[in-house]
Amino acid sequence: MDKKDRHFHGKHFETLAVHAGQHPDPLTGALVEPVYRTSTFVFTEERLENWLQGTTGDEEIIYTYGRSRNPTQISLQKKIATLEHGEAALVTASGMAAITMALLGYCKSGDHVISAQTVYGGTFNLMAHVLKDLGIEVTFLQELTAENLTKAKRNNTRVVYFETVANPTLEIPEIDEIVNWAKINGVNTVVDNTFTSPYLFRPLDWGIDTVIHSGTKYINGHGDLVAGVVVGSTAFCEGLRKKQYMDMGPILSPDSCSLMLRGLKTLHLRMEKHCENALAFAQAMEKHPKILAVRYPGLPHDPFHQRALKYFNDFGGIVSLEVDGDLKKVQELVFQLKLCYFAVSLGDLDTLVQIPAIMTHGKVPREEREKMGIMNGMIRVSVGIEHVEDIIGDFEQALEKMK
Ligand SMILES: Cc1ncc(COP(=O)(O)O)c(C=O)c1O
Numbered sequence: 001m002d003k004k005d006r007h008f009h010g011k012h013f014e015t016l017a018v019h020a021g022q023h024p025d026p027l028t029g030a031l032v033e034p035v036y037r038t039s040t041f042v043f044t045e046e047r048l049e050n051w052l053q054g055t056t057g058d059e060e061i062i063y064t065y066g067r068s069r070n071p072t073q074i075s076l077q078k079k080i081a082t083l084e085h086g087e088a089a090l091v092t093a094s095g096m097a098a099i100t101m102a103l104l105g106y107c108k109s110g111d112h113v114i115s116a117q118t119v120y121g122g123t124f125n126l127m128a129h130v131l132k133d134l135g136i137e138v139t140f141l142q143e144l145t146a147e148n149l150t151k152a153k154r155n156n157t158r159v160v161y162f163e164t165v166a167n168p169t170l171e172i173p174e175i176d177e178i179v180n181w182a183k184i185n186g187v188n189t190v191v192d193n194t195f196t197s198p199y200l201f202r203p204l205d206w207g208i209d210t211v212i213h214s215g216t217k218y219i220n221g222h223g224d225l226v227a228g229v230v231v232g233s234t235a236f237c238e239g240l241r242k243k244q245y246m247d248m249g250p251i252l253s254p255d256s257c258s259l260m261l262r263g264l265k266t267l268h269l270r271m272e273k274h275c276e277n278a279l280a281f282a283q284a285m286e287k288h289p290k291i292l293a294v295r296y297p298g299l300p301h302d303p304f305h306q307r308a309l310k311y312f313n314d315f316g317g318i319v320s321l322e323v324d325g326d327l328k329k330v331q332e333l334v335f336q337l338k339l340c341y342f343a344v345s346l347g348d349l350d351t352l353v354q355i356p357a358i359m360t361h362g363k364v365p366r367e368e369r370e371k372m373g374i375m376n377g378m379i380r381v382s383v384g385i386e387h388v389e390d391i392i393g394d395f396e397q398a399l400e401k402m403k
Pocket of ligand 1: 094095096097120122123163167192194195213214215216226227228345
């Protein structure tokens with residue numbers, strides 16, 4: 001499958017995942033970007049003069065202090081921006097910090113945001129509580145149709161926000177319709193591309209203004225750090241860096257940047273395996289009598305299959321299951337798993353299983369959670385890169401024990 005041309009700057013995605021943002025160290029020839037573990041950078045007379053005059057592009061960066069920029073971070077930002085087909089990127093200390101930066105880049109007190117109802121629990125809480133306290137109001141819509149958006153729009157609406165694949169219900173919005181509406185109405189679009197990663201989908205190619213990621217997930221891919229990413233125009237990312245980023249300080253450490261640079265080199269290989277395993281896992285779970293429903297856009301009868309075919313290069317690594325039983329039964333099941341880990345997060349090499357009603361969306365009030373379609377019997381599985389027969393076998397033995 002290849003819905004959109006994966007070539008960029010004349011190169012294939014796989015080549016760019018390995019090479020983009022990388023330049024052998026001029027001093028030593030070191031191929032891998034060094035970890036610049038330093039908080040400050042010494043000025044010479046010439047550097048001070050250049051800095052005071054102001055710098056324009058990445059080539060002329062005058063590094064001053066680690067809260068602003070660091071060479072390892074710049075290398076990572078170039079790689080991510082290239083893979084997302086963006087002009088620029090900014091990496092942050094977490095996915096939540098990236099969402100906060102992107103929204104504060106567009107909104108100030110008195111502004112209004114329209115968001116999809118079903119989003120990651122932390123995102124919902126940020127919007128419903130933190131932004132509200134800052135004087136930014138958010139309207140949540142169950143479906144982001146042009147008609148609903150028009151009804152929700154106010155004079156002060158600045159952003160429409162959604163996830164490419166909703167966490168954890170795996171709904172996929174009609175992205176074309178949202179982008180067209182936003183362009184006609186002069187509203188910015190911010191999209192969370194965490195579930196799809198740039199290997200499956202590049203929102204900027206479809207007219208989205210700004211992309212965010214929980215870099216903790218597929219971007220890094222190895223479960224050994226927490227990070228976030230903002231990708232968009234140079235004007236937007238530079239504006240953020242100079243203002244909100246510098247003054248609020250959600251920097252990503254050089255060590256984490258280095259790990260992410262390494263993780264991204266295998267994004268294509270990991271995503272292919274995640275997708276292959278998730279499809280086989282979803283197909284196997286569909287046949288199980290104790291599973292009431294399987295949500296996976298790769299299944300031909302899934303309500304979002306056609307949209308996934310339209311927008312994505314494959315169907316992703318996340319499968320949501322509904323078990324025949326209540327919260328107690330679901331807990332009984334996950335504690336019987338012997339190979340797959342009962343843990344939050346996703347996009348790791350290991351298969352991770354969590355119960356949205358009490359974990360990722362546990363702090364979302366029950367009424368709001370139910371509007372999102374998150375019931376107590378739901379389990380979200382981030383299918384890892386182990387042998388799929390072992391993942392399926394683990395679920396089968398656990399389901400067998402569930403009464
Ligand atoms: C879709 C999505 N977006 C954003 C986040 C927040 O990212 P982080 O935990 O890196 O802050 C998460 C976390 O699980 C997520 O699943």
